[in-house]
Structures are given as structure tokens and as C-alpha cells.
Amino acid sequence: MTLSAHFPVLQVVVPLVSAPLAVLARRATAAYAIVMFASWIAFGLAIALTMQVRSEGVVSYPIGNWPPPWGIEYRIDALSSFVLLLVSAVAAVVLPYCRRSIEHEVPREQHYLFYSMFALCLAGLLGIAATGDAFNAFVFIEISALASYVLIALGRDRKALVASYQYLILGTIGATFFVIGIGMLYLMTGTLNLADMSERLAATSDLRPVLTAAAFITVGMSLKLALFPLHQWLPNAYTYAPSAVSAFIAATGTKVSIYVLMRFYFSVFGAGLVFELAVGEVLLVLSLAAMFIASAIAVVQSDFKKLLAYSSVAQVGYITLGLSLESVSGLTASIVHLVNHGMTKAGLFMLVGGAVLVTGGSGMDRLAGLRRTMPLTSFGIVLGGLGLIGIPGTAGFISKWQLVLAAMERQEWWLVFAIVASSLLAVAYVWRFVEVAYFREPSNPADRRREAPATMLVPAVMVIAASIYFGLDSSLTLGGAATAADFLLGTSR
Amino acid sequence: MSTDSIAVCLMLPLAAAGGIALANNRPNLREAVSLVASAALVLALLGLEPAVLAGNRPTLDLIEVMPGLVIAFEVEPLGLLFALVAAFLWFASAVYSIGYMRGNGEAHQTRFYLCFALALAATVAIAFSANAFTLLLFYEALTFVTYPLVTHHGDAEARNGGRTYLAFLLGTSVLFLLPAVIFTWHAAGTTDFRAGGILPEGMAPAAAAVLLAMYVFGIGKAALMPFHRWLPAAMVAPTPVSALLHAVAVVKAGVFSIVKIVVYLFGLDLLGGVSTHWLTATAGFTVIAASVVALGADNLKRRLAYSTVSQLAYVVLASALLTPLSIVGAALHIVSHAFGKITLFFAAGSIYTATGKTNVSQLDGIGLRMPWTMGAFAIGALSMIGLPPAAGFVSKWYMLSGAMSQAHWAAVMVIVASTLLNAAYLLPIVYRAFFRGVDADSKPHGEAPLPIVLALVITAAATLMIFFMPGVPLALAHALAFGACE
């Protein structure tokens, strides 16, 4: 077999192997180099896999040459390649950022451990997207989760420890619920391979265990994707984690969990079954609650990172709203917002991390008058904020347009108004930053202009610029999302 | 070749912005950039005029943002008219600003000129929008680019004014305009502006009425009641900002958008079958109510702000009448109000710069000390009221003709009544200035600085010229109304 045939497994193996190598390397610089190299290779692999999927359709790779359904199969299709691209791209951009950022927030002697955990988290997330086996998905979910618990606990503030513990408890409950669901599916079908499971479920007549499994999987993944009201772990975790970790996890953690939900709903259970269950209505109500309540809570936050965290909960609500609409355009809106929001939030957290480095904290008081000391960073945050609101010209606008269009197709006019009304709440919390940074004086007026170091500023600015670029030319993001949605619903029952 | 001309027109203000940023430390060079760029823009736009009047519609396609949704530009009569007005008044404002900003020792002047240039870029882009999607994009951009101008002073008052500004403009555009554009896309499969409209013929009248309402109220920049509050709130800005943006660019972008949507998105035929009484009623109410508030306002800028709200509603009222004559009137009123109102605002700023006075009650006898300023003010007032020899007379004539041709007596009554109200709140100022004695204990002062007076003379002269030589604006307005109603 040529090397390119092994790409699916290399996608996961390369970051996975770099983790123990980083530990062995001991020195921070060496560990950093190893992990960064691995993540760039992973990004290249993701691009290569996307091209393969475009030409071949579905790329199937049996691990160890054991044919599915007896062996574990890695299965890359339009949706998984999209998610792989997002995760690996975010990692490739955040890693250069990490170097200076964690110097400030993580004790020097723990840097090599930080990088190895980062690599492990990346490997786990990539594995979730690449795998075609249900239990393998669980294992990777736990790998990425455990690594992220460690990463979050490395934050400077002691509250990071409590946040990490809380996330550990809730995340483990979520993963365990997920495993219960898989267990039931295994009992009903006798297989763990997702594609095989789908066929066998179609033939099942006794629905009650299947529906129970669907319920457990939904609740389990809802805990991990922070669907309101199961979002309690998110604000503290994002706030007290080191800034680089916030940037990485905010852009990828919840998104991959949503991917798992989509995969199970459409590829395993089948859209018909799932939406018969009133999952659509439940998701709709919870998404609307997330959009409004989380945005409202964000408006009154006094810490900017916590504001962004609640904003994430609200934005995840948009994604699940698209999911609940049960149509190709709704699903397209979800998938494109998955990518657009990941991009925007990563950029925002990276910029805020730069501000934390320069000003010493992320409270609104610290950020007062930021336009004087860090004009580029402030402007970047404003641009990112415009993306969260969904102003034309930003990536967020593309997703919002799609979502409103999907609601219009179903003639749900009240939903159209709900979607745009919640964007106005986003204006409220974005404008809090504008007023603090542009209308107040810095606490230390003598501060000279001092941007974050280049290795931090450049990746952050690149990501924000990308979010504007993809707001003006959405062919890659929207096109990819539409293809993925078509594929997912087309192959669903 | 005309594609290049569009590109030139769009790039000029952007290039000016770049030049202003670079010339940060050399004020004279920086101001020269604004002056040269605005003059060049006027010339470039005039260059497009013959082609457009001959029936050509130069186009320029930029980026396809989403499948079927392109950022595209197309020059048609109304857009060219609007762009010409904006560019010409940019030049006048640049002259004026030199006097005002330096005379009042304003800070952050580079940011001011920079945002001005960017606002003009957005305005030209709005004027040349080929479809509602492009219009929406640059409409929102204009809101954000003018926010730093409105909050220029950076104090608590400016911040609060900015909040109201943003709340009303973003609120209306996100809640109403955005869904309206998306719905247009959903129903018509395109958002292009085309003669005769693009909405499907079989569209239910109720749906069309709701969509029209969403557009009209979603375009908050047109300051139709009850979404007009941002206009007086934005008066916290320095006067050149109030003058250009709120007499010309921002509010005109609003009413321009409404006229464009009525003519090119809905089409006069489709709207003929839809009940628009609610629209004429709202516009009529705004005309009268705003004039009444203006009567009671002592702060000069506030009075002028409410006068603007009232005058903008004229344009909406005329559009709602749906006849070619009234459409000519609407288009012409965009022009005449722009020149007249900017003259009035310039005068207000001139008074403030020379004397520090802001209220009408303080203006006794000021005409004797500042004859040029108050002379220009008088001409502007004549235009607002609609008396010859000022530009306002021409546009009001067409609007009245349009109303009478429809036998729409309520509209006629509104126009007549508001004319009287305009006189009531503007003429007394002129009277006080020239025919009352100066307060004994007021400090002696002269005219405002030369650049201010120069700008005043330019705009007042233009206001008169439009009456005597309405050639270009009238031709374009006719091309719009009769070209679109074939």
C-alpha cells in the first residue's frame, strides 16, 4: 500500500506519537518543536484526506487490515473531513501562539507536559472525527477529554483546578451516558461499526431500546457540547484555563461533540427515527433558551473571557438550532456555523490572551483603554465581535443568513425573528468591550503602546482575517458544509 | 472602460483614507488629500453622467459571497445622482471642516478625516449597489464607520449618543432589514435591482405589504417614526459630522435605499396592487410631528435634526404615492434637501465656532455681526420651506404635482401644512438675526474663520443654482422615474 492509503490512520497516529516523544524530550523547546511539527503534518494530512474524499467519496481504512465490521474501521466522508480540517487547522495556528502565551501562565518546568497533553488532546479530537467505530469514538472522546482536563488545570488561578474538576465530573458523566447508549445499541445490533449498525438498526422492529439508546447518547453528548442547561462546566473552564487552551478548546471541543451527535443522528439512527422522537422540538426549545439566556448572561459579565465563554454557549445554540430544523439547509447552516464560530472564537481567545499577557488579567477593568496600549488587538477583537453578531462581511453573517433561510423554508416566521433578535443581544455584549476599550482611560495612563509578541499576535490576526475572508468568499466553507449536509441527509434513512 | 470608472469612483475615497492615515503628522497635506480626492470623485462621477443618461448601465462584479449572491455594482440614474450629491458635499465639508476642526481645537482630527473618507466610500458603494445584498453590506458598513464620528468627543455624552445611534440603526437593520433581504432572496431567487421589480407577480398583497413595511422600518437611516430617535441623539457629534452625515450621507442613504427598493425591487406595478395607506400615513405623521417638535426646540442643532426627520419623510411620502411625477420629486428632494440642510448645519457650526452659542434664543442680532453666515442660513431656510429661488421649490413642486395627479388630498394637505410649519420654525431665526438688536452684554465677535465661510458660500450658491439650472439633477431624476416605469 502506498503511503497515501494510510493517511486516515496517520492523521491520528502522528499527533498521538508526538505526545510521549514530547515527554521524553523534557526540554520545553524540543517538546514544542516536536508537537508543532506533528500538528502541521496533521493539518497537511487533513487537507490531503479532504482531496481524497472529494474524488473518491468515502475513504475507508480498516485498522490492522481486519475487515469491518469485525475490525475497527476509520471512515472519512464529507463531514468528517470537514471537521478534521477545522481541528487540525486550529491546532496548527494555536501552537505557534502557545509558546509565548504559556510562558506567562504555566510554570516553566511543566511546559513539556503541556505540549504533550496538547498533542494528546489533538490526537483524541482527530480520532473522534476519523473513526467509524462507536466504541473507538468513546475511547477517543475520553482521551481528548482527559487531556483537556489537564490542560485546563494548568491555568494560573487556583479556580482553574476547581473548573477542571467540575468539567471532569460532568464530562465523565456525559461520556458514560454515551457509553450506555452504545451498549444498548450493541445489545440490539451486535456490532459496533457505525455503518453496519445503521443497516442492522433499519431491520430492528423492537424500538424501545433503540430510542432509549438515542436518549442516552443525546444527553451524554449534550453534556459535552454544553447545550443549555447542561453547560455549567463551560464558563469556568474557558475562563480559568490558560489562554492558548481556551482558544484551542473553544474552537474544537464542543464542535467535535456536535459532530458526534450529527453522526449518530443521521448516519446511525436515521433522520426519520430521530425526529419522530420529538428530538427536533426539544433541541429547538433548548437552542432558543441557549441563544437568549446565555447571551443575556454574557452581557452582565465582568470578566471578558467569561463573557466570551457564555457567548460560546449561545453560539452552540445556533448550531443545534440548525440541527433541529431537520432539513438540508438547516444542517448546512449548522455545519458552516460550526466552522465559522470555531474560527471566530479561536481568534478572539487568542487576542484576549495577548491582552492578558500585556495587562495581567482579563477583567473588564484591566481592559480599560485597551485601544491606547494595544490598538491592533482591540481592533481585532472588535472585528471578531462583529463576526459573533453576524454583520455582513464576516463569517458569522454567512451562517446567520443560512440559518434564517432554513427557518424561512419551513415558514417559521417567529423563528426568523428569534434568530435575529438574539443577534441584538450579541451587539450588547460586544459593545461592552468597545466601550471599555475605546471610551475609558487605561488604569495606568503612562503605559506605552505595547502589543502582544509577534508569535502571538500574528496567528491571532491571521485567524481573524480568515474569518473576514470567509465572510466575503464562502465557497470553501459553505460549499463544504453543503456537500457534507447533502451527503449526510442523502445517506440517511 | 466604464467598469474602470466605477472602480475609480469606489477606490478614490478608499485611497483618500489611506493617504489621510499616512499623512497623520502633516495636517495641511492631510487636508489636501481630502480636498483633492473629493474633487476628483466629483469629476469622475460627472464623467459617468453622459453614459448613464444615454441609457447605459455600467456594471462591476466583485466577489460571489454565497452562491448567487454577488457583491456587484451598477450605475443607474438615482445612484449617480446620490453619489454626485455626496461627493460634491464631501468637498464642501472638507473645506468647512478645516475651519471648524481647527477653529474649535478638536482632537483626533486624523481619525475624523479618515472615517469621513471611509463613510464616503461606503456611501458611493451604497449608491452604486446592483442588488439588495450589496446594499445591505455597505449599509451596515456605513453604520459602523460613522460610529467613531458620532462619538468623536469620547466623553460620556458621546458614548450615550453613540449607544442610541447604534441601538436604533443596528436594531432596525438586524430585526427588519436583514430578514427582508433574505426573504426577497427566498421568494425571488435573486436580490438584483431591476426595472419593474423582481418580486413574483403572484405575490400575495398582504405579504408584499409586510415585506415593504419590513424594508421601510428596517432602513432606520431614513428616520421614519418611531425609529427616528437616533438622529437627534447623534447631534452630540461635531457639526461637520452632523452636516455631512446627517444631512447628506447617512440619512440620504436611508431614503435613497427606500426609493431604490420601491422602484427596483418591488416595482411600481406590484405596489400599485398593494395597500400603501399605512405608509403614506406614517410618513405624513412623521412630517407633521417632527415639524411640531422642531417648533419647540431651542437648541439650534436639535431643531435642525427634527427638521431633517420631517424632510426625509417627504421623500418617503412621495415614494409611497407611486407616480412617476412624485418619484421625480422624491429624487430631487434628496438633492435639494441635502444642499439646503447642509447649509443650515454649516451655519449652526459657524455660529458655534465664532460665538460658542447653541440656542435659537441666543441669536438676536447675530446677522449684523455674521452677515455671510446668516445670509447663507436664510437661503437654506428658503430651500427647506420650498420657496423660490431656492432648490427646495423645484422638488416640492414635483411632489405636489404628483400628489395632485393622484387626487391624494391628504398628502397635499400634509405638504402644505408642513410648509407653513417649516416657515414657522425657520423664518423667526432669520428675523431675529437681522432685525433684532444685539444683546448688550454679549461679547463682540466677527465672522467665523474663512474656510467655514467659504464652504457656506459654496453650498448656498449651489442651493440657488439648482433652482436656476436644474439640468443635471433633473435629467437624472427624469431618467429614473420614466425609465423605471416603462
Next chain:
Amino acid sequence: MNQFGALSYAITVFLMVAGLYIVIARNNLIKTLVGLSIFQTAVYLLYIAPAKLPGGTAPVISAEFDAYSSPLPHVLILTAIVVGVATMALGLAIVVRIYEAYGTIEEDEILNRDREAR
């Protein structure tokens, strides 16, 4: 489903709910972890118990038997146990660090100390 099956499901559900209850109701961080562990154990039982077929033998192919208990769940649960162990280890490590930072491992005390420090 025979009585054995019903009994094992009943125990599973009882352990699951007990574990969850401990997680929710207990203040002490270590007790919460214990509850989590019990919850996870219930899931192991959920997989393993049904694997045993009535009359089934160990999964070694032999001519005398025709019913074999499924070995796959055992494999899966071994993996799950390892994951559980790792989670437990990490959780306990975090608790140790919390104790170093706060001086207590009672949740309400921790919240109080954070509130006071603000």
C-alpha cells in the same frame, strides 16, 4: 429474559442511580469521585452481564458446545475500566492540588474561600 438477567439489570440500575446521587448530593470532592466510580461500574455491568448466554460456555471453540458467551463486551469493558482508572487517577490528582491550594476539599468551603478572596 430470565431472573438472572432481570437481577443483573436491576443491580445495574441501582448502582447507576446510587452513583449519580452521590455525585450530586455529596459535598466532599473525593466522595463525588467515588460516586462517579460507582456510576461507571454500573455501566460495566450493563455490558458484561448480557454477554453471558444461558448455557453458554467460555469462548473457546470446541466440538461439544454450540453456545458461546460473547467475549467482545469483556474486551470493551477492559478498555472502559482503563479509561475509568485514568479518570479516577486524574480526578484524585486534581483533588490533591485543590487541597494544596484551598486547604479544604469540601465544595461549599471552596466556594466560600473564593468568595472571600474576591
